Structure formats: structure tokens, C-alpha cells
Amino acid sequence: MSVELLDTLMGHEDRVWHAAWSACGRWLATCGGDRTIRIWAPLIPRPRTVTQMVDGVMTKQVHEAPPPSLERWSCVARLKTHLHQRTVRAVAWRHCGRFLVSVAFDASMVLWQRTSDTSNEWTPVIEIEQEGHGAEIKSVAWSPDGSFLATCSRDKRVIVWAFCENPLELEIASDLYGHGQDVKHVAWVDLPAEGESSQCLVSSSYDDTIMVWRLRGDDFECTGVLKGHKSTVWATAALSGSRIASVSDDLSLRIWEPAPSQDLGSPFISKQTISQAHSRPIYSVSHCALPAAIPLDAFVARHAPGQVPPADVVRLGPAIDAAAVGTLAAADDPPQHEGEDVVMGDAGDTGPVAEAPGPASAIIGLVATGAGDNAVGLFAEMDNGTVVPLRRHGRAHSLELNSVAFRPLLRPDLAARIPGLVDPQQVVLATASDDGTIRIWRVSL
């Protein structure tokens, strides 16, 4: 596999806290300590007109512009508002890019609307200042159907806002108390349940737990508390099959899967813990579902035994060579390598644990992590629900990583319908750092 740096996006004047792709993958929004939001897309080169003498006559020739490439990006919009007086901590797109929400450390929130479908001009249409949270807002996430917006804060609350487009409104639907401390992150996961909406809200906290919330009647209610992490949980990401990945200050990546029955008292149970995934706190995690699963033997065959990675790329996972096929297949005997600690259903957890998984036969997705050790971690999501470390790419930035985000990978027929989507079948990862830059990477398996 390879991780290739495509471009480094410069422009922010302070650390970049967060990066988020629009649902179609056309645009990347970033925000940070300089209190602005920037929107990026591959540069669209312009045709060149060349004037020269041909047979004594001045002639103009228009050279067609090359197609846009993933290797050259530009900032297409810069959003600034007097309302955000402090760090803008997170941004979230609603679906495919007409609405964007930004949240800040002064507890302000702004809903931005694109002025037209063809331009990249944005107007703040709703500005929330005195309402809602009373301390720094840390995260924001739209529900998959776009009807709700979740935010969370150091005030220990998770607030769910109901969104209406006509008339344009954002009103508090649920004000959720439960976490004992600062809430760091909110995300949605699709978890089907009898007679209920499948949209489930997951909040991560400084209190070391993850709470799960579901809409019951008019209000969101807590349906479970996931314990196991030994310190602050910084973020979660939804994986395939309603599973969740979480990352923490305790240096671990944990996988949770839906509980097989309601008797266990929690909607999710601990599936796997990868300790020491990084050497400093892990701040962000992102998932990418591959449109077509890669059979394990095909993947292994592509990687010759003894392939030596570059010096600053430390391989944590099992060596991808023929000898490992047997180990990966016998997943009840996890591969053990120096510096790696992969435990199935950590016995030290408080809470129910999953049964040992069956053998894995294909890679169905990718998981990326970003941490305070300046590195990106890459993991393969296997068809048996486990996650296998592939690579830790050290020195991805010169300072800590705050956010990692895979560009959404659309099915080819859907991607074809989106104009301006460059190389839609490539796996692209954005990373944002304290160094003030965002980096765009291509991941190839």
C-alpha cells in the first residue's frame, strides 16, 4: 500500500482544528485559530492564449487547459464573520454543500448558505450567540437525513437542533445532560431499531465515556453509556455495519459493535482495542467504505515480502506478506508485533464484550487516525468486523494533527453525476494540523 502526499494547503494564519468534506466530496472546509473558515477544491486551470507570429501574421492560439488534478488545490472561498470572536473549532456540511455550520470557542454558531449553486459565495443566514451553549462549542454534526444538527460543549451538554429550510429555522429540539464533563465530539451512526428512527447520536467526552442517544417521541434520550477508555475520548467515526471506532487520550483506538441483544443493557459492546496506536493523544478518526471489497489474498499478493518502507514510515501492523495470510485469517489469534497491542474485546473493560470474530477474508474499508505524535495511522477494516493496523505514517505534518478526514467515496454511477469531482475513485485523505496547513494524501491499496 502507499500513502502519497499530493498537496499542502496554506493560507490559514493559525492552527487548523478541523477539516470536513461535503457529502459529494467536491469541497473541503477547514477552520481554526484564525477564526476563519476556508473552502478548498482542486484548482481549475484556465485555457492559455498564446500570441505568436505565424507566416508574418500575428495569430492567437488557445491552448486547452489541462484537466484539474488532485495535486493542485486552491482556496475557493474564505468565510469570516464578526460573530466568531474566538477560535472556530469545527464545521459541518449539510448534504451536498448548500448549507454549512461553523461553531466557535465563544459559544457562537453560524449557519452559512451558498448564494447560488454555481458560485462559492456564502452568506451567514442564521447567527446564534446568546442561545444554546454557555461555553466553548467543540463539535458539530448534521444527522444523515439533514433534519437535525448536534453540537456539544465544555458546558457538558449535547444540544440537538431541529432544522427547517422554509422558513429557515434552527431551533433547540433537545438539551441533553448526562456527561459529567466537557463533551468533545458528536457524530451520527446508523443503527436500525424496531419502530424507531435508525439515526443514533454518539457523543464523546472528557469524562472518558461515549454516550449514545436516540430520538424517542419528541426528544432524544440516552440509550447507553460506553465505558472502557481510560481517559478523554476525543472522537468517534461510524464504520460499516453500524460499528463505531473511537479514539482517546489513552492512546487507543477502540471498535464497538451493535449489541446482539437488548439484555446486555447497552446498544454497543466492545469489540476490539488497539492500544499504543500512537505515542501521543489521538484527536481524530475517519472512515472510508471501499466501493468494492478487496479480497485478502489479492491484497497480500500485491505486497512482496520484505518490502522496506521509507525511514519515517513505521509499520505497526502485520507484515503484509504471504506468511501473514494465515495469521490474518485466524483472527482468534491476533498478530502480535513489537509496539502493537491488539486485543479482542478487552477483558479490562467495564461492559459486555463481543465474541471472538471469525476469520477475515476481505478488506471492506479503511480507518485513519490523527494524533499528537504528528502521525497518521492507517488501518484496514475487515469483513469480520475487526480493524487491522496497516501503517503509521510519521511526520505527516511538522506539528500535531487535529483532524483527519477521508473524502467520501461514491459509487461510480453516483460520482458520474457530480460535475467537477476529480478522480472520484481515488481514496483521498485530508489532514489538518497545528502547523497551519492542511495536507491532501492519496491512499492506494
Added chain:
Amino acid sequence: MLGGHLVNPNPVVHPVTPRDAGSVAPDVAAAALVGLSAAGRAPGSAALTDASGIVTATEVFEFIRDIKDPEHPFTLEQLRIVRPENVYVLDRGVASGGPARADGTPAPASEVVRSGGPGDDGHCYIRVEFTPTVPHCSLATLIGLCLRKRLERSLGRPIKLDINVTPGSHQTEHNINKQINDKERVAAAFENPSLHPIVEDCIRDSDY
């Protein structure tokens, strides 16, 4: 300085360790901090690090000893809030600091690096322990912020810094430690218009 009621009205003031022959004179330090040398390191501090620019515990202590206590016109060193043996450094695999050991060797990497890291990955790890003057000291978080701001500004390289209260010196040490090492909480605190000037005031005069 903070006005109003003092948390610790009667601090004990201690004599300070004599400075190294190689330590920086105040006027040189002032010039240095305004215009760092091309190597990003204050001129005159070369005597405190070895020739390869590896950061040492001695250098780190030099930067923090003169930070003012938020309540009193004394330095953190004078109040024994920071001591040379409470600074641990592991820079590019070279360890220094910690209490003096009988065999003269420096503290092992495992005492510096929080956990998990190999320690030789090119990063500069620093761990500073500090002892608040009284167990109930509510200013512990403020001292933690001052230490962090001072070191992040002074060293010419990015650092991985962990600050802890000395074990046993504070009744809620786990809570304090967690707060002062939470990157997001620290960033928000530095942006806080009431905290920001206090921190700047405490570290300003240590720049001379």
C-alpha cells in the same frame, strides 16, 4: 498580579540555586528573545545545551525558574514550586534531568515519555513536575499554563510537553494534571480574555 483574597498569604521563600557560569545575563536574554538567532535558539543559551542543539533539563529549568508566582512577587524557584530535579527531558533519544542518581546516569526515557513512544523518534519530550505551595492551591492550573506558554515560546523547536503536579502535593492532582495537559482546554484558556493577561504578566518579567 491577582487582586483580592490570597490563597496562600504566607509563602515560604527559599534561597535559589546559584546560576551556572554559562547561564544568560539579563540584558543578553532580553536581546535574545526579541531577535532569536538564525538557528531559532537564543544566543548565549548554547552554553546550556550541547553543541548539537539537543535540549537539556538545565536549559529547560533556566526558562522556568524566574516565572513569577501569580500571587506573590517571588519566582517559582524561590517558592520551590519548580526545582531542577523535577525537569525531565528526552530529546532525540538523549535523556537528561530528574533527581541526581548515584551512578550519575540520567533518568530513563520511560520517566519522560508519557507512554508508548519509542523516545527516539526525533521529537523533544519534556516533562515538568511542579509543587503548588499549599495543597488547596487553586492557582495550580494557572501555574501549569504559565509553564506551558513559557516553554512553548522559548525553545527553538516544537516540543511534546507534559506538566504534572508533583505526586502527593495536591489533593486533586489527577484533575489538575488532566486539565493542564488537555490541548483544547489549554488553547481555550490562552484565548480567554481574563486569563491571558495574567499568564503574560507572570511570564513577562522572566524574559527580563
